[in-house]
Amino acid sequence: MVTADPVVTGMAWSTPLGRDLAEVWDRLCAGETGVTVVPSRHRLRADLAATLADPPYGRKPGERMVDLATEVLSEAAAGLDLSDPRIGLVLGTSFGALLETDDPADWCREVARRVGAAHPPVMVSTACSTGTDTLLAAQALMRSGRLRACVTGAVDILTEAKRLGHSVLATMSPTALRAFDSDHDGTMLGEGAAFLVLESASSARARGARVHATLRGSGSANDAYGLTAPDPTGSSVITTLRRCLAAAGLSPDQVAVVSAHGTGTPLNDEVEARSLAEFFGVSGPVVFATKGALGHSLGATGAIEAIGTILALKQRRVPPVANLTDPVPSLNLPGDKGAAIKGGIGLSLTLGFGGFNTCLAFERQDAR
Known part of the structure; x- marks a missing residue:
C-alpha cells in the first residue's frame, strides 16, 4: 500500500x-x-x-x-x-x-x-x-x-x-x-x-521529472436528487468539500483558491455559490470559473479545470470570470483584471448531471 x-x-x-x-x-x-x-x-x-x-x-x-x-x-x-x-x-x-x-x-x-x-x-x-x-x-x-x-x-x-x-x-x-452573474441564463x-x-x-x-503540484486529496458525493437538476440544498456539495479536505488533512482556511464549476445556469450557480459561501464563510478563498471563456466541455471540463487550478497556484493569479458584470455578493470573485492569490492550496470542484459531485485538492510544489 x-x-x-x-x-x-x-x-x-x-x-x-x-x-x-x-x-x-x-x-x-x-x-x-x-x-x-x-x-x-x-x-x-x-x-x-x-x-x-x-x-x-x-x-x-x-x-x-x-x-x-x-x-x-x-x-x-x-x-x-x-x-x-x-x-x-x-x-x-x-x-x-x-x-x-x-x-x-x-x-x-x-x-x-x-x-x-x-x-x-x-x-x-x-x-x-x-x-x-x-x-x-x-x-x-x-x-x-x-x-x-x-x-x-x-x-x-x-x-x-x-x-x-x-x-x-x-x-x-x-x-x-x-457564471455567478445576476443575468445568468x-x-x-x-x-x-x-x-x-x-x-x-x-x-x-x-527519472528527474519536473513536479508541478501534489494531489493532496479528493472527495466525492452524489445528490441522489434528479437526472439533471442538483439538490437545491447544496448538502451534497458541502459533503464533497468536507470529504476532500479531510482526505487531504487540510482545513478550509488553508484553501487559497477554488476553481468552481460555474456553468452559468441559474440553479447550478445558486446551489454552488450558496454551498461555497456556507462552507468557507464570509472571507473565503478566491473563486474563479473558466467556462465562460472555454465553454462547457462536459466530460473534459474537470480535467481542463484541474490543470487550470494548478496553473493558478503556479502563477499565483486567476483570470477574470468572463461576462461577469453584476456578480453574486456571496463569493470572493476576481475583478475584470483577474486577481492575485496567496497560499499554496487550490480546489477544483465539479458538479455533474446525475448528482455527481467531486473535488480535488492540489498543493503548489513549493508551498511546503
Missing part, C-alpha cells in the same frame, strides 16, 4: 484558446474567449459554442475524438514509457462521440493501442464530473500500490446530438455564459481535452 500523495509531473490540454499551457493561461487572464458562431443544420437555442481550431463537423466525431485524445495524452506523457506494466491509463468522456458509435469503449481502447499502453485503460463516464473523476480513480490506483504512474484525463467534442439535447433541456444561453457548450500524469514522488525523483 502506497500512502504518499501522488505528484503531477505532466500536463497538456487542447482548448478553444489554444494548446500551449502558458499561452492559454495568459489569454484567459487577458479576458479572451474562444466562443464563436457554429453553424447547425437544426434550429437550436444557441448558435454559439467554443470549438477547437479544426472544424467541429469536418470529420467523423469518433475520429476527431480519438485523434485529439491521442495527441494530448502523448504530449502530457512525454518522457514516460507507456509500455511499462506499472504505468496505467484512466480515460474519460461524457458523451463525446458515443452517441454516434456502437461500442462506447472503442475510443479509449484505440487510444491505448496507439500510445502503446501496457494495459487496457480504465474508462470513466460520470457526466460533467468525468474529468475530475479520472483523477480520483487514478489517485486510488496509485495509493493501492498497483501503479507507479498513471496518465489520466478526458476528452469531449462538440456534436449535433449534444447541441440538440441541451437545446431540448433549455440549458444553453442564447447569448453568453455568465444558461451554459455554452464547448469541446477540448486535458491529460495529466500522476506519479509517485520516488518515481518522479528517480
Whole structure:
C-alpha cells in the first residue's frame, strides 16, 4: 500500500484558446474567449459554442475524438514509457462521440493501442464530473500500490446530438455564459481535452521529472436528487468539500483558491455559490470559473479545470470570470483584471448531471 500523495509531473490540454499551457493561461487572464458562431443544420437555442481550431463537423466525431485524445495524452506523457506494466491509463468522456458509435469503449481502447499502453485503460463516464473523476480513480490506483504512474484525463467534442439535447433541456444561453452573474441564463457548450500524469514522488525523483503540484486529496458525493437538476440544498456539495479536505488533512482556511464549476445556469450557480459561501464563510478563498471563456466541455471540463487550478497556484493569479458584470455578493470573485492569490492550496470542484459531485485538492510544489 502506497500512502504518499501522488505528484503531477505532466500536463497538456487542447482548448478553444489554444494548446500551449502558458499561452492559454495568459489569454484567459487577458479576458479572451474562444466562443464563436457554429453553424447547425437544426434550429437550436444557441448558435454559439467554443470549438477547437479544426472544424467541429469536418470529420467523423469518433475520429476527431480519438485523434485529439491521442495527441494530448502523448504530449502530457512525454518522457514516460507507456509500455511499462506499472504505468496505467484512466480515460474519460461524457458523451463525446458515443452517441454516434456502437461500442462506447472503442475510443479509449484505440487510444491505448496507439500510445502503446501496457494495459487496457480504465474508462470513466460520470457526466460533467468525468474529468475530475479520472483523477480520483487514478489517485486510488496509485495509493493501492498497483501503479507507479498513471496518465489520466478526458476528452469531449462538440456534436449535433449534444447541441440538440441541451437545446431540448433549455440549458444553453442564447447569448453568453455568465457564471455567478445576476443575468445568468444558461451554459455554452464547448469541446477540448486535458491529460495529466500522476506519479509517485520516488518515481518522479528517480527519472528527474519536473513536479508541478501534489494531489493532496479528493472527495466525492452524489445528490441522489434528479437526472439533471442538483439538490437545491447544496448538502451534497458541502459533503464533497468536507470529504476532500479531510482526505487531504487540510482545513478550509488553508484553501487559497477554488476553481468552481460555474456553468452559468441559474440553479447550478445558486446551489454552488450558496454551498461555497456556507462552507468557507464570509472571507473565503478566491473563486474563479473558466467556462465562460472555454465553454462547457462536459466530460473534459474537470480535467481542463484541474490543470487550470494548478496553473493558478503556479502563477499565483486567476483570470477574470468572463461576462461577469453584476456578480453574486456571496463569493470572493476576481475583478475584470483577474486577481492575485496567496497560499499554496487550490480546489477544483465539479458538479455533474446525475448528482455527481467531486473535488480535488492540489498543493503548489513549493508551498511546503
